[in-house]
Amino acid sequence: MTETTRVCGMLGAGDPARVRRMAGAAGLAPEESGTAVIVDRPAALLIGSTALRARPEVGGEAWMFSTATPEPAGLGTAPVRWEHAARDADVAGVVLEPDGAMVLHTGISGVQPVYVEQHEDVVYFATELNLLVDTAPGLLAPDWTGWAQIIGIGAPLAGRTTVEGIRRLGPMEQVRLEHGGAPRGRRVAWPWEQITPEPGLSPESLTGDVLEAMRGQVAALGESGPLQPMLSGGRDSRLLTGLADELGQPGGLTAWTTSSDTGTTLEELTAARIASRLGIRQRIVPGRHDGFAQDFAEYAEVTGHQASFHVWLMPVARELARQQGTVLDGLGGGVFLGGGFPDDPAVLQEGGGPQELMTSRFGRLARYLQVAEELLAPGVAGALTAAGRDDFMRIAEPLAEHPQGATLTAYLTRTLPGISMAPAAVLGGSRPTAVPIMSHQVVSQALRVEHAAKRDGRWYPGLLRRVRPEFDDIPTAADLTTGRQHVRRGASLDAAAWYRELVMTSPAAALLGDKLREGDAELWRRQLTRTRAQHLIRGLALMALWLRRHEDRLTETDPTPLRHG
Numbered sequence: 067m068t069e070t071t072r073v074c075g076m077l078g079a080g081d082p083a084r085v086r087r088m089a090g091a092a093g094l095a096p097e098e099s100g101t102a103v104i105v106d107r108p109a110a111l112l113i114g115s116t117a118l119r120a121r122p123e124v125g126g127e128a129w130m131f132s133t134a135t136p137e138p139a140g141l142g143t144a145p146v147r148w149e150h151a152a153r154d155a156d157v158a159g160v161v162l163e164p165d166g167a168m169v170l171h172t173g174i175s176g177v178q179p180v181y182v183e184q185h186e187d188v189v190y191f192a193t194e195l196n197l198l199v200d201t202a203p204g205l206l207a208p209d210w211t212g213w214a215q216i217i218g219i220g221a222p223l224a225g226r227t228t229v230e231g232i233r234r235l236g237p238m239e240q241v242r243l244e245h246g247g248a249p250r251g252r253r254v255a256w257p258w259e260q261i262t263p264e265p266g267l268s269p270e271s272l273t274g275d276v277l278e279a280m281r282g283q284v285a286a287l288g289e290s291g292p293l294q295p296m297l298s299g300g301r302d303s304r305l306l307t308g309l310a311d312e313l314g315q316p317g318g319l320t321a322w323t324t325s326s327d328t329g330t331t332l333e334e335l336t337a338a339r340i341a342s343r344l345g346i347r348q349r350i351v352p353g354r355h356d357g358f359a360q361d362f363a364e365y366a367e368v369t370g371h372q373a374s375f376h377v378w379l380m381p382v383a384r385e386l387a388r389q390q391g392t393v394l395d396g397l398g399g400g401v402f403l404g405g406g407f408p409d410d411p412a413v414l415q416e417g418g419g420p421q422e423l424m425t426s427r428f429g430r431l432a433r434y435l436q437v438a439e440e441l442l443a444p445g446v447a448g449a450l451t452a453a454g455r456d457d458f459m460r461i462a463e464p465l466a467e468h469p470q471g472a473t474l475t476a477y478l479t480r481t482l483p484g485i486s487m488a489p490a491a492v493l494g495g496s497r498p499t500a501v502p503i504m505s506h507q508v509v510s511q512a513l514r515v516e517h518a519a520k521r522d523g524r525w526y527p528g529l530l531r532r533v534r535p536e537f538d539d540i541p542t543a544a545d546l547t548t549g550r551q552h553v554r555r556g557a558s559l560d561a562a563a564w565y566r567e568l569v570m571t572s573p574a575a576a577l578l579g580d581k582l583r584e585g586d587a588e589l590w591r592r593q594l595t596r597t598r599a600q601h602l603i604r605g606l607a608l609m610a611l612w613l614r615r616h617e618d619r620l621t622e623t624d625p626t627p628l629r630h631g
Contacts, residue, residue, distance in 0.1 A: 070498055071178065073114035073131050074197050075105075075160065077168040077243045078188030082111050085190070088197040089113040105129060105160075110168055112160055117498065121151060123161055130159035131193070132178045133490050134287060134392055134500035152238055153257055153506050166245035174257060175504040176237035177397065177486045182251075183232045189241050189249040194491075195370030198232050199616070206619050207231070210627040214453035217577075217605030217628075218435045221373040221484030223457040228371055228612055237482070257506065261513040262469050269515045269525040276403075277309075277532055279507035284309045284394070287500050292391035294497065296382075297321035297348065299336030299543025301404070301526045302396025302503060308533040310394060311344050320347040322393075324382040327353065329554045332543035339540050351382040358555045359564045362604075363611060368495045369487045371612040374604040376488040377556065387496035395489040397501040398481060402512040403529065405520030407476035420466035427475050428458050434601040441593065441602060442579050445629045453628075470513055556600060562591035565607055572610035573623045 074088040089095075094102040094113055103119075105112040107127075112118065117135045121128050122145040130136055136157050146154075148161050148171050156173035158180050163169070170191055172180050183190045183198050192198050199206065212226035225233040235241070239253040284306065287293060292315060295307040307321050321344075323337040334350050341348035353361060361380035368383075386393055400406040410426045418426070432454050438447035461478050465471040489499040502508065512520070519525075530537035555561060566587050569575055575583070582590065582603075593599040613623050 069115040069117055069135065070495060071115060071117040071131050071133055071135065071193055073112065073118050074190075074192040074194075075110070075112035075114075076188055076190045077110050077160070077170060077241075078185075078249065079109060080111075080185075080188035080190060084201050084203075085111050085113060087201045088190075088192055091197055091200055092192075092194065107162060109166075110160070110162055121157075121159070122146065123148070126161060126163040128159055128161045130155070130157035132157045132173060133494045133498065135290070135498045148240075149238070149254060156505060158235075168243045169240050170235075171240040172235045172237060174238055174506050175398075175501070175509075176235070176239070176482055177490050177501055177504055179487075179490055180235045181227065181232055182235060182241055184241065184249045184251070186248050189243060191241075195227055195232065195234075195372060196367070199229060199370070202229075202232075205621045206616060207621045208623075208625075210625060211453045211457070213609055213625065214450045214628055215457065216372065216374065216608060217602060218438065218450035219432055219454050219484075220375055220434070220480075220601060220605070221487070223454065223479055223483060224460060226457070234483075236478070258509060258513060259465070259468070259474060261510055263516040264514050265516065267515055267519070269512075269519050270528045272511045272515065273525075273528045273532055276508055276511050277529065279505060279511070280305070280502050281309055281312070282507075283500070283502040283505055285313060287392045287394070287502075288313045288315065290392065292317070292389075293319065293394055294386060294389055294391055295319070295321050295394040296396070296493070297323050297337045297340060298326070298396075299333040299546075300396070300400075301523065301530065301542060302399030303337075303394075304340050304537050304540075305399070305529060305533055306394045306396055306502060307340065307346075308344065308537060311346055312533075318347060319344075320349055322349050322351065322382055322386065324351045325353060325378060325555075327378040327554050327556055328547065329552055329557075330543070330547055330549075331552075332546050336540065336543045336546065340537070343534070343536050343540070349385070351385050353378055353381045353555050355555050355558050355560060357381070358558070358561045362607065365492065366608055366611045369491045371608050371615075372491075373484040373487040374601060374608055375484050376492055377604070379488055379492045383492050383496045386493065389497060391497070393489070393493050393497045393499040395493060395499050395501050396503060397486060397489050398477075398503045398509070401473060401477050401481055402509050403503065403520065403525055404523045405517055405525070407472055407480070408517060408521050409472045420463075423471070424459060424462045424466050427462055427472065428455055431458065431476075431479055434598045437596070437598045438602060440579070441582055441599060442577055443629055444579075446577050446579075449628050449630060470517065473513070473517060554595070556604075557591060557594035559587060559591050562594055563587040565594070565603055566590045568610045569603070569606050573613055573625060574606050574610045576625055577606060577628055 072092040124145045152173045158172045158178045161169040207230040209230045212222035215222045241251045293310045365377045413426045493499040527538045
C-alpha cells in the first residue's frame, strides 16, 4: 500500500537529533522497524515514509520521492543522472556522489514541495514547512515580504515562505554541498523553458501523443493500488476519470466530488452526469457551514500557512485519508492544455514591449489588490503591491519575450506557489496524489503548440472526444454558472463573525482600514461575497492563525512593515 510523501533530512555537519525530531513530528518512528525509511551515511541523514525510494544513479547512491509515490522501475534499470530522473519521472531526491559531494534536487514541475534551510556547512530539508519551522533552534524572523504576497496574491513568490531563512526550491533546482564546502544552490536549465512553439502546429495532431502519455501514467499508478480520481465540473478531471475507468479497476471505480464553494451546486451536478455516463460510483462530500472554521484552520496547518486557495477541499481530504491507493488531480490542465492566462489582447494589439507585457501579467496576478485601498489601512495597498511586484518581475523578466512567456509566468507565479498546494499538501497530505498532466511527457507536447491555438480551451473537445465522445457534450460547471444559488460557506454570517473575531484580536488587525475595523459581522459578510475582498480577508486570517501559533517564537509579531513597505 502506498503512503503519503513525508521526507526530512540533512546534508553536511548538522544535528542528527533535529532530523529525528522532524521525523517524529511527521509521524515517522525510526525506532520502530518498518515505519520509516532511514538513510544514514557520513554527513547525510534522510528519514522518510516508504515514498522515499532508492533509484539507480550514475556513480554514488541516490534516493527519490514525489507527491505520488514513484516506482523505481518507471525509470528503467539503467543508472541515470538526477537531471534525467527529475525530468522523466518528476521526482525530487538526494544524490551522494563518489567524491563526497551531495545534491538535493527537485523535479521538473516543482510540484513536490522541498523546503530548505541552509547554513555555512549544512542544509536541512523537509517536504513540509512546519517540520523545519517547529524544530528550528532560536527565534524565527517573519518574512514580511512573503506575507505581503500571501495576502495580496494568494501565495509567496520566488521560493519565499512565512519565515526568513527557509525557502521552497523551484523546478529543477538543486542545492549542492561539496566535501568540506558550503551549500550552493542553483537551477539547472529548465527543459520547459527550452521548448518553443512550432508555428502552425495543430494541437489536434498531438492529441494522440498527449493521451498516450497520460494513459501510460494512469495505468502505472493503477498497478500499485486503487485509483481515486477527483471529479469536478471541469474538463481535466473528467479526462483523468475517463482514463482511470478504462483500466477496469477491480471492484469498480469511485470518483470524488466536493463543492468549490462558489455558491452553486453545478460542480456536483455536472460531475454526477459524468459519473452516470461512465457508470461509476460517485462520492459527493459536502462541506458543512458549521465546520468552516475548522476546515480553514486545518487547511492553514497542512499548507504551512502558505496559500489561501483551496480551503473547501478539506472535507474530501479527510474522507480520502480513509481510502487506499492514489488520488488523481488535474493540476496544470488549464494552463498548459487549455491556453489559460493569455496576454491582454489590447496590450498585444498596441505592440506593447516586454515591460508592458510584464506589467499586464502582474496586474492579472495581483487583481485581488484592486480592493486593497478600500479595505486596508493607508499605505498597505502600496506596500503589498510593491512587495509582490519586485519578486514577480524577477521571475517574469527572463520570460518577457519568450513565445510561451504568458504560460510559463502564470505557472511559476500562480499555479506552482499556490494552486499546487491542493494536490501537494491538502489532498497529498491524505493520500498519495498524482498530477499526470504535469508530467514532462504531456507538458513538453503542449508547449510545442502556439498559445493562440489552445486559447479558450480549443484543444479540449478533441481530447475529450478521444476518451469518451459524450464528454464533450456535457458543459462544464463554469459554462453553466450564471449566478449564485446559495450562500457560500466562506461568506456566511457565521464565517464572517469567525473571520472578524480572529483578525480583530490579532496583530494583523493593524493592517485593516476603517471600513473593516469599524464594521460588524454583517459588513464583513458582505465583503466576503466579493471574490477579491474574500481573498484579502483569507490572507489576513492566515496571518492571524500563524501569529497565534508561533507568537512565542517570533522575533516580532507586529506587521507594521506591511504598512510602509
